[in-house]
Amino acid sequence: MSVWERSSTVRVVPPARPRKLAKVPFVELADGRLQGVVSSGSDIGRVYVSSVEAGTYAFSCSTNNNRPCGGARGAFCNHIRALVGEAVLQYGAERVARYLKVDVAGEQADAQGLTSAMTSTRPAQGDRSAAAQVFSRFLRHLAYLEFAPTTAPVPEMHWFPTTGAVA
């Protein structure tokens, strides 16, 4: 076995890179989709739940009350474009491209390159069935702020050393 395979403390998932959260408070690569939540530009009480499916790039965008996004008829809306942009900031273009199965050459490996590579295939509009699930994952994510810290030792965390990768 290689050193990597024999190591107990290799970091399998790179840490999220810091980014500003105001516009896109939540983004994740999960359930075979790039999905997340985008704040509405006009109504602070409203958010859009947006997603792009890996491989097909089938896209979907609707409000948290399940009303369809007016911009996402036939093409990526601005919410989805913002989502791709913030995903690239948080995970890096390479990881996003790999997850979505987008083939971009070295120089095009940025948010714009990714977006145009996907839109050029004229992706179909997906169904909005995933929106409720994405939104509940966002709420679950927010709930992590509410759990109380503890000063009892958690020795298991020695398997998760910090990596200092975020500067």
Add this chain to the structure above:
Amino acid sequence: MRADLLTDAVEGLDEALAAVDGFDQVLVGGLLRPQPAQAVALAGLADAVAGSPLAGRVAEAAEKTAAGAADEGHLMALAAARTALLGSVHDALVARVEDAVGRPRAEEPAAAASGVEHPVNLLVAARGWLCDLARAGWQGIDHELVGGAAPVVTALLSEPGLRRLAALLDGFAAELAASCPGATLERIPVRRWADLWSRAMLLTLPGADRAAAVAEATGRLLPLGVDVHEHATAVQAQVHAVFEPADGGTPRLVRAGVSAPKPDTVVGAGLWQLLRPHMSLLAAVSEGRAMELDAMPVTAEGDLIWDDARAALGESAEPFTTARVALPTAAAAPVTPVDRHPTRIAVPVLLEGYAVEDEGERVAFRVAGERLAVDAGRVPAAGPLTAETVASSAACIGLLRWDAGEFLVQPLAVERTVRKKAVAVHAGAWAGGTADKAGVRAEKAATDAVTVLRERAGRLLRK
């Protein structure tokens, strides 16, 4: 320090690890339809513990598992056997470290554990998921299987007494989810995932994670440095320190930690901001001060259960002075049996008079003729200590660790000579806050991130 002892071979180590590796390969393919090679590896694990009290149960478990007829009890027996083997590796390595460092060990018998009973149904649910995982194998994981952990983790997180299992499963499941589907994985962290799996299995046994008996500590606490652990949704800061009892007893090596679940977008300085309000010791570390403890609870393992009400800020105490004067006589506490694992080894040491070998990616210290690799990657991002600073250092307070077959030094602080004067740089310098320009910027960005999340949570969570 006798560095030669750290590079010498340890007797029996390769044999024990070979049995562990064999079992770990079994988990790669999964236990649903065991192949002949897997049967051999399972028998090898049973053989390795044949001289222990586990022998009978593990032999039976290996046989049933090889026949594809393992129940949860059998899988638990296999997890226990693997844990016992790594426990023996831990003990051999710790004995080596003690000889090399030449410090006393506190002779305290591991007293009976105490604590409250946890809700058993949650533990059963966690164990069920882990057993499904073992049957599928790392190559058999998919989103549906891995996603099954989410409700269990959410329920565990709401039970403060189950934080250990919760934090472990949460981090483990996130790694598995990011690696789905297992069938197309190019490489698999074989030992790591087997570690996490078997450790989680044992933690589903009621009482396995009870803290060792608790006593009270009154006296002076002299910090050495901060060790930071994090995965996407949890963080822990552990301060290593020398405790000098007020009654004049033997100084002891202790740790004080604080941990919290977190959203994955809280990173860097945001980690300190999350933890800071719950342990005044972090501010003391940044200010280079000692703390006076009054009846602070401490486990037999040397973990202080921090309570701000039982601590007061003390005089200034330079960690390098502590490391030179107090550390050599401080006794280390014994480790709880279930927690014995090489990954848990984190022994504070002071290194001086070494030569730095800078080979680009990897830095090493040449100590008394022996090469000791430096794990500079474990230094927290939100702090002034960088790999470059380590590479130009003349003295280092570090944690001696062991991983993938070798000892490593994790720097907690270094001293550099600048214009003929020693200047110390601490990894945890920003723990309590900072006036450093880059640090202030990082703090601001982290505050903004949490403010946005709290605003969103306030607006959307209670609807």
